[in-house]
Structure formats: structure tokens, C-alpha cells
Amino acid sequence: MNQKMQESVIKSLLDWIEKNLHHPLSVDYVASKAGYSKWHLQRIFKEHTGMTLGDYTRGRRLSESATILKITKRDIYDIALEYGFDSQPHFSRAFKKQFGVTPRAFRKSETLDTKKFFAPIKYKKELSLEADIVTLEPMLLVGKRKEIPSKVGENEYFDFNSRMKIWDDHFINLRDKPTKLIGLVEYISSRSSRQEYAFQYTAATAPSDANNPVNNEELITIEKGKYVKFHYDGAMDGMQDFLYNIYSVYLPKNKMIRRKGEDIEIYKPLMSSVKNHDINCQYFIPIL
Known part of the structure; x- marks a missing residue:
């Protein structure tokens, strides 16, 4: 696969991930949807984005769930299931690992700390904000x-x-x-x-x-x-x-x-x- 084709694959994959954050998004699942072997897809994804496919999808799902925690009163258990976690304890452990606090503490805080949020990658498109x-x-x-x-x-x-x-x-x-x-x-x-x-x-x-x-x-x-x-x-x-x-x-x-x-x-x-x-x-x- 040449460079231009790889870039096209990664761009399409990033767009697809953003539209499917409510799915579990395991590496196997993403690879099957992309139509490439897991090994090959992981290799070109890290080469073009600087991070592993698993880290990126997990970071994006947790970031979106953090937003939902802040702006709704939805049960934490429901948010965990919606973003592909099989239980609330599993979600809470992953959430605390990324954000440093529990989902409940994050919700109660009067501030919104964006330092640990994973921003969606705008592939080959620089953000022109001053x-x-x-x-x-x-x-x-x-x-x-x-x-x-x-x-x-x-x-x-x-x-x-x-x-x-x-x-x-x-x-x-x-x-x-x-x-x-x-x-x-x-x-x-x-x-x-x-x-x-x-x-x-x-x-x-x-x-x-x-x-x-x-x-x-x-x-x-x-x-x-x-x-x-x-x-x-x-x-x-x-x-x-x-x-x-x-x-x-x-x-x-x-x-x-x-x-x-x-x-x-x-x-x-x-x-x-x-x-x-x-x-x-x-x-x-x-x-x-």
C-alpha cells in the first residue's frame, strides 16, 4: 500500500471512529470494519498518528463519556454501557486512569479539566485558531x-x-x-x-x-x-x-x-x- 493510499485509509478510519464511539471499538472489531489485518492496520495507524489504535479509541470514548457526565444527569452505569464498557467498575477504573479522578468526582467538580481529554485527530488538517x-x-x-x-x-x-x-x-x-x-x-x-x-x-x-x-x-x-x-x-x-x-x-x-x-x-x-x-x-x- 503506497503512502497516499495509507493516508486515505487512516483519514477514513478516523472519521469512522468518531461516528462509532458508542461501539466497543476493540482493535479486532475496527480492523474487521476497515478490511485490513489487525497487525497491518495497527502498524500504519501508529506510523501516521503517533499512537496505537487501541489507545486512541479508548481515549476518545472516555473523553466523550466525560462530556456526557458533565452535561447530563445520566446514570454512570448507563454511560459506561453506552461507550462500550462491560461494567461500571471497568469504566470507573479506565476513567480514573485517564483523568485521575472517578467519574463521580469528575461530575461534581465545578471546573472542566481538558488536559486529559483526547482531541479527535483532524488528519492532515491543521486547526487555524488563534x-x-x-x-x-x-x-x-x-x-x-x-x-x-x-x-x-x-x-x-x-x-x-x-x-x-x-x-x-x-x-x-x-x-x-x-x-x-x-x-x-x-x-x-x-x-x-x-x-x-x-x-x-x-x-x-x-x-x-x-x-x-x-x-x-x-x-x-x-x-x-x-x-x-x-x-x-x-x-x-x-x-x-x-x-x-x-x-x-x-x-x-x-x-x-x-x-x-x-x-x-x-x-x-x-x-x-x-x-x-x-x-x-x-x-x-x-x-x-
């Missing part, structure tokens, strides 16, 4: 929170259609020329289902830009804190991949710890450009 570490001063905002339930696997929290519906309602309470528009993002367990999570979004502005905040909205205080800051300038449909790459690739690769708090979006120019499917946004994630 970021700065900044400190934001306190902000007083006026806004209205809305909780959007979503099923796991449906990336509602990266979808801008949901945001636009909330902003449409918020525009009713704005003066003609607000100085800036700010979105606050938080991922929480769903109140209605142990199996789901919720995407809580707040459309906010400075108090001077809102009409009747007491009757329609609430005052929100953002405390001074440390953030990693990103910038996106482009089409609305590209924002979803941008946010996914931040959380699934950039934070783990840079071993960052997300602290308690909300992500902050600051739009410039104003939302009128977003309605024309063009986004210029600064995106801040709270970190330690």
Missing part, C-alpha cells in the same frame, strides 16, 4: 435567559438558528443603536430529563441600551475574571465548526481548565450583519 489570554473587567448587563433542551449528539449549542430566535425576541426591548450585543452561553443538565442536557443562552446588552429592563429582563453581573479569547469573522454556517473545534481540539491540546462561568460572545458590528449570515464575534471562555 487565541489570547485576557482578563475581563466586571460587566453589568441587562438580558433574558432562555433554556433550550437538546438531545446528546445534537449540537444545538453550536447552532446559530437557536441564538437568532432568542435575539429576535430581545430586539423588541432595545433602543435604536445599542453599543454592543452580548451573548452568554452555559451548558447545564436538563431539568426535564436525566438523558438530556440544556443549552442556556442569554441575549444581553448594556443597561443604557435596553427599554424597561425591570419589567422585561433581569440585571446580570459578570465578575472580573480570566478568559481565553477567540475571534471569528465569517459566514454563520462556519461558526458551528469554529465552536466545536475550540472545545474538542483547542482546549484539550492546550491543556486548559475551564472554570465555572458562562462563555461570552461580543458581536461587532451589530446583529444586523448576523441576520445577513455574516458574523464578526469575539468569543471568551472562562479559564483558571
Whole structure:
């Protein structure tokens, strides 16, 4: 098998693994699906990625299960079975080996430590994200929170259609020329289902830009804190991949710890450009 063909096989295999993380994904199983001998597949996988096939699939399954632990109230036993572990003790041992804590302790922590997450390999595709570490001063905002339930696997929290519906309602309470528009993002367990999570979004502005905040909205205080800051300038449909790459690739690769708090979006120019499917946004994630 020549080099180009090997690269094609590994790329297809990486894509297939991401779509099948709920399966046991043993080396024998993956090799049989790929149509190659176990020995041959393991050899070319390590040659092209720098890690063994078994380590990669196990690391990705545990990383995905860690996300589910954080954003849902799903039973740990159910999560273990869903990600191919034959028992909760087996899952807990593997989880503690990778993350250094038990699944229960990981769930209870107020931070999200991404240092031990396995980022999905974007084969032959460099991630072009630039970021700065900044400190934001306190902000007083006026806004209205809305909780959007979503099923796991449906990336509602990266979808801008949901945001636009909330902003449409918020525009009713704005003066003609607000100085800036700010979105606050938080991922929480769903109140209605142990199996789901919720995407809580707040459309906010400075108090001077809102009409009747007491009757329609609430005052929100953002405390001074440390953030990693990103910038996106482009089409609305590209924002979803941008946010996914931040959380699934950039934070783990840079071993960052997300602290308690909300992500902050600051739009410039104003939302009128977003309605024309063009986004210029600064995106801040709270970190330690």
C-alpha cells in the first residue's frame, strides 16, 4: 500500500471512529470494519498518528463519556454501557486512569479539566485558531435567559438558528443603536430529563441600551475574571465548526481548565450583519 493510499485509509478510519464511539471499538472489531489485518492496520495507524489504535479509541470514548457526565444527569452505569464498557467498575477504573479522578468526582467538580481529554485527530488538517489570554473587567448587563433542551449528539449549542430566535425576541426591548450585543452561553443538565442536557443562552446588552429592563429582563453581573479569547469573522454556517473545534481540539491540546462561568460572545458590528449570515464575534471562555 503506497503512502497516499495509507493516508486515505487512516483519514477514513478516523472519521469512522468518531461516528462509532458508542461501539466497543476493540482493535479486532475496527480492523474487521476497515478490511485490513489487525497487525497491518495497527502498524500504519501508529506510523501516521503517533499512537496505537487501541489507545486512541479508548481515549476518545472516555473523553466523550466525560462530556456526557458533565452535561447530563445520566446514570454512570448507563454511560459506561453506552461507550462500550462491560461494567461500571471497568469504566470507573479506565476513567480514573485517564483523568485521575472517578467519574463521580469528575461530575461534581465545578471546573472542566481538558488536559486529559483526547482531541479527535483532524488528519492532515491543521486547526487555524488563534487565541489570547485576557482578563475581563466586571460587566453589568441587562438580558433574558432562555433554556433550550437538546438531545446528546445534537449540537444545538453550536447552532446559530437557536441564538437568532432568542435575539429576535430581545430586539423588541432595545433602543435604536445599542453599543454592543452580548451573548452568554452555559451548558447545564436538563431539568426535564436525566438523558438530556440544556443549552442556556442569554441575549444581553448594556443597561443604557435596553427599554424597561425591570419589567422585561433581569440585571446580570459578570465578575472580573480570566478568559481565553477567540475571534471569528465569517459566514454563520462556519461558526458551528469554529465552536466545536475550540472545545474538542483547542482546549484539550492546550491543556486548559475551564472554570465555572458562562462563555461570552461580543458581536461587532451589530446583529444586523448576523441576520445577513455574516458574523464578526469575539468569543471568551472562562479559564483558571
